[in-house]
Amino acid sequence: xxxxxxxxxxxxxxxxxxxxxxxxxxFLLLTGVFTFEMGGFYERNQADLQAFFQFHPYLYLFLIPAxxxxxxxxxxxxxxxxxxxxxxxxxxxxxxxxxFAALAFTxxxxxxxxxxxxxxxxxxxxxxxxxxxxxxxxLLMAGxxxxxxxxxxxxxxxxxIAFVVSVMVCLVFALIxxxxxxxxxRNILPEAGIDFLLSISFDLRFREIMRGVLxxxxxxxxxxxxxxWLFANTLIIEAKKN
Amino acid sequence: MNQKPLxxxxxxxxxxxxxxxxxxxxMFLSGKRIDLTEEKLFTLTDGTRSIVNNLEEPxxxxxYYSRKLAQEEAPGIVPYAIRVEEILQExxxxxxxxxxxxxxxxxxxxxxxxxxxxxGVEGVPINSAGDLLFLGLHGTNTIDDEEVIPFxxxxxxxxxxxxxxxxxxxxxxxxxxxxxxxxxxxxxGSTDPMLQFTNPEAVQxxxxxxxxxxxxxxxxxVRPVDPIDEEIDVLFVVxxxxxxxxxxxxxxxxxxxxxRAMIFxxxxxxxxxVPTDPNQPMAAMFASKESKLGKLADMLGVNMIxxxxxxxxxxxxxxxxxxxxxxxxxxxxxxxxxxxxDNLADxxxxxxxxxxxxxxxxxxxxxxxxADTNVIPLVYTSQQTDLLNVDDIKVQPNPAExxxxxxxxxxxxxxAVRVTGSATSAFPGGLEGSESENHLDxxxxxxxxxxxxxxxxxxxxxxxQMQNFFGQRVMMQTADNGRFMMNSIENxxxxxxxxxxxxxxxxxxxxxVVNELAKKAGExxxxxxxxxxxxxxxxxxxxxxxxxxxxxxxxxxxxxxETRIEEAQQEYxxxxxxxxxxxxxxxxxxxxxxxxxxxxxxxxxPGLITLLAFIVGLVKAQKRRNALR
Numbered sequence: 001x002x003x004x005x006x007x008x009x010x011x012x013x014x015x016x017x018x019x020x021x022x023x024x025x026x027f028l029l030l031t032g033v034f035t036f037e038m039g040g041f042y043e044r045n046q047a048d049l050q051a052f053f054q055f056h057p058y059l060y061l062f063l064i065p066a067x068x069x070x071x072x073x074x075x076x077x078x079x080x081x082x083x084x085x086x087x088x089x090x091x092x093x094x095x096x097x098x099x100f101a102a103l104a105f106t107x108x109x110x111x112x113x114x115x116x117x118x119x120x121x122x123x124x125x126x127x128x129x130x131x132x133x134x135x136x137x138x139l140l141m142a143g144x145x146x147x148x149x150x151x152x153x154x155x156x157x158x159x160x161i162a163f164v165v166s167v168m169v170c171l172v173f174a175l176i177x178x179x180x181x182x183x184x185x186r187n188i189l190p191e192a193g194i195d196f197l198l199s200i201s202f203d204l205r206f207r208e209i210m211r212g213v214l215x216x217x218x219x220x221x222x223x224x225x226x227x228x229w230l231f232a233n234t235l236i237i238e239a240k241k242n
Numbered sequence: 243m244n245q246k247p248l249x250x251x252x253x254x255x256x257x258x259x260x261x262x263x264x265x266x267x268x269m270f271l272s273g274k275r276i277d278l279t280e281e282k283l284f285t286l287t288d289g290t291r292s293i294v295n296n297l298e299e300p301x302x303x304x305x306y307y308s309r310k311l312a313q314e315e316a317p318g319i320v321p322y323a324i325r326v327e328e329i330l331q332e333x334x335x336x337x338x339x340x341x342x343x344x345x346x347x348x349x350x351x352x353x354x355x356x357x358x359x360x361x362g363v364e365g366v367p368i369n370s371a372g373d374l375l376f377l378g379l380h381g382t383n384t385i386d387d388e389e390v391i392p393f394x395x396x397x398x399x400x401x402x403x404x405x406x407x408x409x410x411x412x413x414x415x416x417x418x419x420x421x422x423x424x425x426x427x428x429x430x431g432s433t434d435p436m437l438q439f440t441n442p443e444a445v446q447x448x449x450x451x452x453x454x455x456x457x458x459x460x461x462x463x464v465r466p467v468d469p470i471d472e473e474i475d476v477l478f479v480v481x482x483x484x485x486x487x488x489x490x491x492x493x494x495x496x497x498x499x500x501x502r503a504m505i506f507x508x509x510x511x512x513x514x515x516v517p518t519d520p521n522q523p524m525a526a527m528f529a530s531k532e533s534k535l536g537k538l539a540d541m542l543g544v545n546m547i548x549x550x551x552x553x554x555x556x557x558x559x560x561x562x563x564x565x566x567x568x569x570x571x572x573x574x575x576x577x578x579x580x581x582x583x584d585n586l587a588d589x590x591x592x593x594x595x596x597x598x599x600x601x602x603x604x605x606x607x608x609x610x611x612x613a614d615t616n617v618i619p620l621v622y623t624s625q626q627t628d629l630l631n632v633d634d635i636k637v638q639p640n641p642a643e644x645x646x647x648x649x650x651x652x653x654x655x656x657x658a659v660r661v662t663g664s665a666t667s668a669f670p671g672g673l674e675g676s677e678s679e680n681h682l683d684x685x686x687x688x689x690x691x692x693x694x695x696x697x698x699x700x701x702x703x704x705x706x707q708m709q710n711f712f713g714q715r716v717m718m719q720t721a722d723n724g725r726f727m728m729n730s731i732e733n734x735x736x737x738x739x740x741x742x743x744x745x746x747x748x749x750x751x752x753x754x755v756v757n758e759l760a761k762k763a764g765e766x767x768x769x770x771x772x773x774x775x776x777x778x779x780x781x782x783x784x785x786x787x788x789x790x791x792x793x794x795x796x797x798x799x800x801x802x803x804e805t806r807i808e809e810a811q812q813e814y815x816x817x818x819x820x821x822x823x824x825x826x827x828x829x830x831x832x833x834x835x836x837x838x839x840x841x842x843x844x845x846x847x848p849g850l851i852t853l854l855a856f857i858v859g860l861v862k863a864q865k866r867r868n869a870l871r
Contacts, residue, residue, distance in 0.1 A: 021855035025848040032844030042836045047751040112851075115843050123753040123839075129278035199268070207321065212279035220267045228260035232253050239249040 002089045006097025007104070014105050023067065027109045030059055035116065047124025052116055053134045053210050057174050057203045060145045065166035067106065068149025071098050072237070073162040076154075091241070092234045099150055099230060106142045110135065130212035137209030140222045141202055145170050147229035154236045176201040272328065283400065286332055290407045293414065294333055297340035301383045301413045304344045305330055306358045306376040308365075311350075315368045316375060322396040323377055329402060330379075333410070341410070348376050362390035379406075383413040401594070411736070419735035421455055422464035422474035424493070427481055427514065427697070430463065450706045450717055451727055458728075459735070470496040476734045477503040481511050481533045481697040490537045491673040497541070498667060498682040502690050502734035504727070507533045508697035509551050509605040510632040527637050533697065540668035542661045543613025546695050549632050551603040552655050553648055554579045556624035559600065563641060569779065575641040576630065576648060577603045579623065580721070581657065587620050589660065591692070591729040595722040600704040603635065604696035606655040615665050620692065621658035621726070626650045658694040658726075665689045692730050699723045759831045770824045774817045781810045781817075 014020040031052065035041045039051030074080075120126050148169055153162035199205075205218050277285045307327065312320050327345065334343040348354040348365075350373045358376055359365060365374030379391040389409045398405065423429060431448040448456075455461050455478070464470060464477065466489035477496060482489075482505070497503055514531040532549065539545035553576030561575045582598035599621065606629065609617050628648050635644070665685040672681040698704055705723035719725070788806050 015858075018855055018859065021851055021858075025851050025855075028848045028851070029844065032840075032848075036840050036844060042753075042756075042839065045753050045756060047753055112847055115847055119839055119843055123755045124751055125754065126751060127280045129280050133276075133278040199264070204321065211284070212277065213284045214276040214278065216271045216274040216276075217264075217267045220271070221264055224260045224263045228256045231256050235249055235252040235256075239246070 002093040003097045003100070006089065006094055007101045010098050010101030011104055014101070020105065023063070024109045024112060027059070027063055028112060030063075031055070031113055032116075034059065047120055047126040049116060049120055049126070049131055049134060050210065052113070053138060053206075056138045057141060057206055060142050061170050061174055062167060064106070064142055064145040065149045065152075065163050065170060067102055068146055068166060069153050069159045069162040071102060071150050072154040072233075073156055073159040076157045076240070077159070091237050095150070095230055095234045095237065099146065099233075102146055102150070103139075103143050106146065107139055110139060110142070127212060130210070133212045133214055134210045136214065137206050137218075140209075140219070141206050144173075144202065144222050144225050144229075147226040147233070148173070151229045151233040151236065154233050154240070173200060174202045272331070283403075286329075286336075286403065290333070290403060291336060293407050293411050294336040294341060297337055297410070297414050299384045299414070300340045300342060301381055301410065302342045302344065303330065303333075303410075304346055304361070304380045304382075306346050306348055306354075306361075306363045306378050306380070308374070308376045309347050311368060311373055311375050312377070315373070319375075319377065319396065322394065322399065325399070326377070326394050326402065329406065333406065348374075350374065361388070362392055364392040366393065379409065381409050381413050387413055389413050408736075418458070418460050419475040420460040420462060420473050421476050421478050421731065421735075422462055422470065423452070423455075423478045423480070424464050424466055424482065425478075425480040426483055427511075429480060429700075430461075447708070449700065450702045450708060451700055451724055454717075454724060454728055455731065459731070466490075466492045468492065470501065474501065476731060477501060477505075478731065479503060479505040480700055481506060481508060481514065482536070483514075483533050485536065487537065487669075487673060488675065491669050494538060494541050494668055495680075495682060497689050497691055498665060498685040499680075500686050500689075504692045504694070504730050504734060505535070505538070506694045506697045506700055507535055507546050507605070508603070508695065509546065509549055510603045510635070511697040512602055513698050513701045513703075532632070535693070537668040539610060540612065541665050542691060542693065543610050543615040543665070544607055544617055544659060544661055544693055545610050546605040546607050547629065548605075550605065550629040551577060551632055551635070552579070552606050552623060552657070552695075553577060553628050553630045553644060554581075554623040554655075555626040555628075555645075555648060555650065557581055557585070561641065571779065572775075573641045574645065575639065576628075576644045577635060577639060577641075579604065579657075581621055581623065585622055585624065587618065587622075589618065589620055591660075591726060591733050592620055595725055595729075597722045599723050599726055600699060600721045601657055601696045602698035602704055603632070604657050604699070607657065607659050607693060607695045613665060614663060615661050615689070616663040618660040618662070619656045619658075620660055621656070621694075623655045623657065625652050625654055627653060627655050657696060658692065661691045661693060662688050690734060692734065700727065756832055756835065759835065760829075763827075763829070763831060767824055771821060774821045774824075777817050778814060781814055785810055 034055040035049075035052040039054060041049075041051035044051060117131060120131075121128075149162070149166040152166045152169060153159070156162050156165070199221070205221060208215060208218060275284065277283070305327065307323055309323070312323055330343055330345075334341050346354055346358070348358050355365065355374065355376075358378070358380070361380035363376055363378030363380055365376050367373070368375040377394045379394070381389045389412050391405055391409060394402070429449045429452045431452075452461070462471075462474065464474065466485065469492050470477070474496070477493065479493065485493075493503070509532050511531045511533065516526045516529040516531065518526045534548065535542065535545055555574075555576060557579045558574040558576045559578035559580050560572045561578060562570050562572050564570055579601045580598040581601065583596060586592035586595060628651055630644060630647065634640075634647075664687070667681075667683045670683055700723070702708065705719060705721035707718045707720060709718055717724075785807065788803055
């Protein structure tokens with residue numbers, strides 16, 4: 001399948017440039033610093049990785065759009081998209097190939113945080129099921145951010161614009177939790193509306209998963225979101241093709 | 243171009259589809275989840291299912307939740323409130339016929355709010371306007387019993403299912419369990435007016451544990467010389483002194499028939515007030531205050547070592563005594579032992595005890611090996627223990643002497659055990675003179691008895707202070723004794739379903755490594771502190787001695803005194819400095835571990851990857867150079 005070919009090409013492409021290494025190093029440094037300094041991981045004296053995972057929705061907010069912005073915006077700018085389209089590749093295959101390559105790359109970066117898992121296991125007796133669930137949830141959430149970023153990068157030729165707009169859209173999804181936002185909105189929307197908004201929040205959804213439970217509804221939420229944005233992504237590429 | 247409308251149409255459909263999928267899944271897939279937690283904290287246990295499915299009469303649960311108010315003013319509690327609501331719905335889904343769930347959102351100053359308050363559901367003022375936030379449960383059954391959870395505290399999340407199942411269970415059972423108290427001690431308050439003269443310290447009020455028991459259960463005083471009433475569910479036996487065979491027989495038969503019991507014996511119960519004989523005033527001091535299991539030990543397969551109490555050096559409590567020179571000094575008293583979570587088994591009744599229990603001259607419980615019962619230690623000492631003679635502490639305990647005598651046997655000793663399994667009667671064939679109609683030689687199923695080798699731990703002084711708070715007696719618990727006893731009784735009265743639920747939910751997982759380091763440091767500090775404090779008091783005494791010595795000779799006094807005072811002050815300052823530095827270094831080990839871990843996690847991998855990137859870059863550059871040649 002062409003998706004697989006594109007996937008391989010894209011993924012190896014990541015490691016051909018220093019960009020990948022820089023990204024991973026920054027990711028690991030940030031998660032490490034946030035976990036220990038802001039999350040007070042050591043001071044909490046709790047054998048869990050809450051201090052680590054709680055920042056993921058906000059770290060991804062900036063890191064994932066940085067990854068996603070070059071998915072399509074660059075190709076459109078350099079014209080390579082035309083080249084891609086002349087190959088016997090269906091649009092959705094290209095979209096999926098690129099997407100999964102980026103996701104795989106993110107997964108690799110995430111997996112490289114394993115020293116923390118070893119550390120917490122050394123210090124005490126953590127609930128490994130909760131940690132596994134949190135990693136799965138984190139990847140799912142990253143996937144959602146990525147789908148959004150990918151779609152938006154397809155809408156513009158300029159990577160910077162892609163980045164900024166992605167961050168803004170992701171911000172909406174990430175921060176819809178805090179009620180400060182709702183104060184303005186609440187007077188307009190009925191209760192069902194508020195529930196709806198709360199249910200969108202990546203932060204709240206991820207916190208549910210961080211307890212160690214993969215609720216089917218949350219999984220469906222993220223998967224349907226990813227599907228939706230990738231579908232939109234495909235439509236946009238198709239439209240711009242002509 | 244016709245692309246645009248097509249594109250917009252496509253996008254619109256996508257949005258609608260995604261929303262629709264989620265709305266539908268929300269409606270129909272509530273409750274479907276993969277619970278990856280180690281203890282399956284988010285899946286209803288079989289115990290709960292059993293309790294709910296076995297409801298004979300319908301019960302109604304009213305869930306009061308100020309949803310909008312929470313969203314506005316306390317959004318932090320919303321996720322937990324949602325969890326509570328969902329778990330309640332799962333309960334209702336198990337048995338919709340017999341379990342009715344009403345969800346009520348009390349508006350401020352409404353009837354529903356009054357209703358909630360009357361029901362005992364706590365409204366917490368949440369903003370300056372005085373609006374009350376409700377997150378509680380009120381349950382009723384067909385005979386108007388009421389059970390309330392005033393407020394679902396998020397800290398108690400690990401016990402959410404237990405609390406709910408217990409509430410449902412209590413509503414499903416028509417009668418409160420009956421506790422039969424067997425004791426000669428004034429647990430229920432002293433009724434003997436003479437005691438006021440012979441022993442003014444005698445307790446007039448009921449003991450705190452007795453008050454707690456009467457709040458939750460039917461409590462009756464039992465005289466075991468007669469067969470135990472069938473209505474008694476659990477026996478609470480405290481300090482069985484010289485019980486005749488008939489009494490022991492009835493207690494034993496009660497246990498063999500399936501009755502539960504919690505028995506407290508003691509090699510030396512300080513609390514026992516021996517009536518003083520005016521002709522022999524000293525006799526009372528040397529009298530025995532010991533209770534034994536007697537023949538019950540044969541049935542249970544456990545016994546207590548007589549006339550000796552356990553000194554635990556690691557867990558000895560500090561008390562303040564007056565030494566020979568009339569000064570007060572703190573000293574570790576081996577007889578008073580404080581046992582915390584490190585000394586508790588992973589059992590239902592000890593699971594949520596986070597402070598410590600105080601035992602006073604407790605004995606050692608051991609397995610006799612003569613019975614087929616299962617003995618499970620519940621509360622046990624450290625390894626630094628020794629058996630000491632009760633006679634040594636009867637009159638005037640000398641903690642310092644005891645410390646000198648102490649020789650660690652390097653053995654963990656049990657203060658409380660649970661005895662289960664099948665048991666055999668210690669009176670085979672019955673007891674002459676007692677009604678042996680339904681005599682049991684073998685237990686009917688498994689017995690369940692908790693034996694504790696200390697009676698003093700039951701008494702208020704070692705775990706609770708009663709204070710008067712606006713005319714109401716309020717209990718300030720200073721140790722976990724009461725909780726342990728209530729847990730045990732609760733466990734012994736409950737059916738096996740409830741017990742199986744309680745055994746889950748270990749809410750804290752601390753850094754054991756860090757705690758060990760901190761503990762070691764703490765012990766070191768304690769030892770050094772003691773040393774330095776001793777030195778300081780020695781210096782003080784020296785100064786006093788000098789003063790009294792040189793009272794007469796004024797000239798000599800001044801010079802000598804001055805020099806000695808100077809020296810003493812220097813020593814004193816030095817000692818205090820040392821003490822300070824010991825305290826400061828207390829956290830040294832813990833901190834250095836923290837730094838090491840930071841380095842390992844934050845720098846190590848990124849560093850390695852950077853290195854890798856360089857190497858890859860170099861290799862590539864090399865390849866390029868080779869290709870160009």
